[in-house]
Every structure is written in C-alpha cells, then in structure tokens.
Amino acid sequence: MDNASGPRVLVVDDEENIRFIVRTALEMDGFDVEVAESGTEAVERVESHRPQVIVLDVMLPDVDGFTVLQRIRDRGCHVPVVFLTARDATEDRVRGLTTGGADYVVKPFAVAELVARVRLRLEDDQVSSAGRQLRCADLVMDDDTHRVTRAGQPVNLSPTEYKLLHYLLVNSGRVLSRYQILDHVWSYDFGGNSAVVDTYISYLRRKIDDVEPQLIQTIRGIGFTLRVEA
Template identity: 55%
Template sequence: MSGNQRVLVVDDEAGIRDLMRTALRFHGFDAAVAGTGAEALLEARRHRPDLVLLDVMLPDLDGFEVCRMLRADGDDVPVIFLTARDAPADTVTGLSIGGDDYVTKPFSIEALVARVRAVLRRAAPHPPDEVLRVADVELDSATWTVHRAGTEVDLSPTEFRLLAHLMRNAGRVVSRAELMRDVWGWGEHGNPQVVETYISYLRRKLDPLGPPLIRTRRGVGYALRP
C-alpha cells in the first residue's frame, strides 16, 4: 500500500509543485515539496522520503548535483528526474549517477504516478534469505553485497537488481524488454539504451575479476553464462 509512502516533489515552478502534490495525495501518497536544490537536500536529510521527484533545472543546484550529493551521503532513496530536456545523453547521465527513472515534460499525471509506483515496487527489498551463486559470483540480498572470486564488488542499487535478475535466469537469454519491465519497471516505452549502459557498468566491475560472464545475443538480449 502507498498510504505511508512519502514522496518529495522538487521543482522551482510553484504551479507544477502544487499540481503534483495534489495528485500524489489524491492517489494515497504523503507528499512534501521543495523549490530549490538546497531545500531538497535539507528535506531529504530530515524526513527521509521514500522517493524523490527531482526537476533537473533548479535555480541553485541542478537536479543531477542534488542526486550526486544524496548518493555521496549514502542515501539510496529512489530518484525520478523531471526535465524538459530529452536528449539521450541527459537520460544516461541521470541514470548513471544513481537516478532510477527519467520523465520528460510535459507529462501525464496518471503516467507519472504509475512510474512512481513502479519505481517504489522495484525498490522494495527481495526476500532477506536470498543468496544467489553463479560460477564464482555470489549475491546476498540480505546484506546487499556481491562478491566475485572472494572480492567484494561495489554495485549501485540498479546494478544490483540487474545482476540479481540475470543470476536468477542464469543460462537463459533475457530480452531487453524483460529487463526493462522487471528491473526498471518500465513498459514497452522504456529506453533500451539504459539497459545497454547498465550492462556495460556491470561488465566493467565484474570482468577484471575473472572471465567474462555476461554474453550479448545481438538483437535479443543478454545471458549470464560461466
């Protein structure tokens, strides 16, 4: 249920803030607002929201910098970026620094609420006793740790969820559409480039510790195979 889930709306336009706050409350969320990056950081640190809707273009710090500062604090709160800029490079930047989704303006309030729910669902922890092992990789969802050949691998929450999904389906080719649905919570309109970007992040972290594990089936998807 979303009744106790708190969403922080960060936008410098008062009209948009009020619209999103009203819509979120209508759909059962507890909504708070901030108009600047500094206010957003203060609110996030004081009240620990369950999700942040974060405008990229703010009058002081931009949304990317706010997200970087939250992550530097060790805060893994899910972040959905809101922006009028829809260049692929901006999308990849937002997600690569620790964002969870990227919505361009103008947007449908109903669609935005659906994205909020999808991100919150996938941010929920997996069963605490789940330990996955494939070849020399071990993933422990109780401690959110990953080791390869005995060496701990530092992964972001999205990288962790992506690796866990590949490990649960080891040996099978997982399509990009399935990854967008089950890891990112997107439908058919998700961005396949984001999947490719995160696969490359995983390879850069896992491959130096042993033989390559993630195989690409061109035009189809990816498989984790020893």
C-alpha cells in the same frame, strides 16, 4: 486527506504549478508528499522527511538535479529518483537513466504516467530491499530462484501467472483495477480486453487459494487485492 501512513515522496521543482499538480496526484494515490523548490532545500528535506522516493527536477535555480542527487548520495541516501525536466537531449536522458536508482520523465508529462513511474520505482526498491522475496501470509515468491510456495508446497505457474502474482504481491493490500493490472502485466500494446484479467485471476486462485486463508480478494466494482481478510 490524511496520508501520513503512505509512502513518503519528496517533490523538488521550482515551478509552483508543477509542485501543486504532482503533489495533488501523488496524495490522491496515497502518498505522503513533501515539496522543495531548490536544490539546497531538497537536501534539507531529505534529512527531515526521509523520503522513500524523490521526484527531482533537473533545472533548479541554485544547482542542477544531478548535483542534488550526488549530494544526497554522499550523505548516505540511496532511495530511487525520478528526474523531471524539460530537457530532451539524448545525453541528458542517458545521464538520468544511468544514475543509480534513477528514472527520467520529460516535460510536458502525463500525470498518470509520473505517478505510475513513482509507484514502480518504490515497488522495485522494496523488492530489492527485501532480498527479492515477497510474502503474503504463507505465500512466498522468491524472485531470484523464480520459485513460489504456498504453505511450504511448490506452486507451478506459467510466465503470465507469475507476472500477475508478482504484481499483486508488490501491491499487497492495495486494490488494483482490472485496467491497472492489464497495463502492467500485459502492457499497453496488448490487443485484448480486461476480461483476460478475470481469467488469469481464476487460474491463480485454483493454484494458490486451494488452502485457507484465501488471499485473492475481489473488490466489487473496482478490481482485486491480495490480502488476508480479517
């Protein structure tokens, strides 16, 4: 599989089986993955690979992950980080979560959750880097002002419609399943079923796809994507 065009991720862990599992899962989700097994190697890989997200084990054989993060920050690398560790102490969690641009996952972990966290960290960073303005063709969402326009005209959305459109925009061009959308927009504690996704997609279409080109595309048997069809 050629993932050279996907988002770049550096996976740093001294356990070969963890590196293999995480790398395989991320590559299957479309990421371009590089690995390192020590803190020193990680710093070198940051220079050569220029990752957009780093999955970083705290317990490494030479220096801990927090020290690695400080070193790469000192070198001007400010990409988001997902800490991966067997530690479960409150102080370690707090340290991970309060480190700029960092998240925290405790081993043993669900691979799907880790991939989702990496994707979310990347999306958040992309939104921040773009000045919190998302675009697809002439559809524009300004997250600072909570304003949406299509062809220069304002679009009034409900809170749920806005959250759904935001998720489609940050994943523009990527096909999302109904259950991915359900989990992200309505969260895991939602008691309904995936039919609500189709209902709200229909609401959005009435509001943003009343002009050409139509942007919300249905991928039969899979889900939906936001893009301009060639």
